[in-house]
Amino acid sequence: MPMPMPVVALLVLDGVPGNQLTTPGLVFDAAAGVHPPARTELRVCSVRPAVATAGPLPLDITAPWGTDGLEGAGTVVLAGHDGFLAAPPPGVLDAVRAAAARGSRVAAVGTGTFTLAASGLLDGHRATTEWCRTAELAARHPRVAVDPAGALVTDGPFLTSAGLFGGIDLFLHLIGLDHGPQVAARTARQLIDPLYEDMGATREEIDRELADTAGLEPTMRWLETHPHDSPTLAEMAAHARTSVRSLNRRFRERTGLTPRQYLLRARLERARRLLAAGDGTIEEIAARTGFGSPASFRHHFRRLTGTTPRAYRASHGSRGR
CATH class of the missing domain: 3.40.50.880 (Class I glutamine amidotransferase (GATase) domain)
Structure with a gap:
């Protein structure tokens, strides 16, 4: 039935x-x-x-x-x-x-x-x-x-x-x-993964063209689509074509977060998608999302979500590791 x-x-x-x-x-x-x-x-x-x-x-x-x-x-x-x-x-x-x-x-x-x-x-x-x-x-x-x-x-x-x-x-x-969870993971891949796979240089070119008129949006998208990078505040400010002081102020006004906190959230979101899709070991996901080490990944993941990467994968992922 x-x-x-x-x-x-x-x-x-x-x-x-x-x-x-x-x-x-x-x-x-x-x-x-x-x-x-x-x-x-x-x-x-x-x-x-x-x-x-x-x-x-x-x-x-x-x-x-x-x-x-x-x-x-x-x-x-x-x-x-x-x-x-x-x-x-x-x-x-x-x-x-x-x-x-x-x-x-x-x-x-x-x-x-x-x-x-x-x-x-x-x-x-x-x-x-x-x-x-x-x-x-x-x-x-x-x-x-x-x-x-x-x-x-x-x-x-x-x-x-x-x-x-x-x-x-x-x-x-x-x-x-x-x-x-398997249906959720397949749905997430259908909706989200093609965006990350297809952005590449084309998205970067669009961001550069829009940087003068779109405020923080291009820089926010850059951080979201390159979570494995570790840009300095000066590099983030250069991407946004503003000063470090202005970058910090504008990020707080727009998101309530500092640029580094926003990058950390972007890393977390990408890690959650990879965990749900069963795409890589914990160590590989830590490297691919810019956390630096598995220990750092586990620390930040637990602090921000209240659970561990392994437990999150078990409850959300299409397969365990």
Whole structure:
């Protein structure tokens, strides 16, 4: 007898980033593509029929479901939105609390963690949000154990994501929970690995052309796609065509992190993908992601994720080593 299709309800509010609307469908479609039985029903829900996406070019989107779409969903995901510091619209918190009471997993992407925290459900639990907002989350919700370095934090039935790439890490994790780690690893390779394989010189050329007009974006992408490199602050500043002092200030304003901390997160993200894909030994991954030594890799991985590389591979990877 076939297993019932998992249902994920994405709760969106005005000012939702466009990529947080499209990423779930992208991940779930990719999972069904690599393994047809791994299908997921995605419900886009809101308190109003029409939702406006975030700027700079806001679009009006029709949400097929109201908050009733949360009923029967095994997972409820709160997307980020522009008004995350204000009180959520009436009905949102009650719907989220009711879903948790029914036993649903409840997740949040980026600033959606502020909405989830406002429900009180995160009190006494670990959580994360956009890295530049973690201090604000901790100040507003002191009963939440905010992880300032976490990209994806799971604590009981609650999952929160920093929102990288629209929360792709969160939705890949849900694929792993609902369809198994092998399907999640194959989906990750389908979505992510070709980007890293195809960037090469072409991406570097584009970055150089955009450096004068795109702020930190080219340098951030450079660090993300070359985590094995160990550039000095002077080299990072030269890539961004600015001074070291300005580089540090702009990185903190943009990400809440120093350039070196951002590079460390990029190394961690690449290492997580390699571990999930079973691509190399722990020692090889440490070298390929720029951690220098297996001991340094294990130290930073445990500090930033709360687990060891080997344990992470066992729970997320397509095969153990």
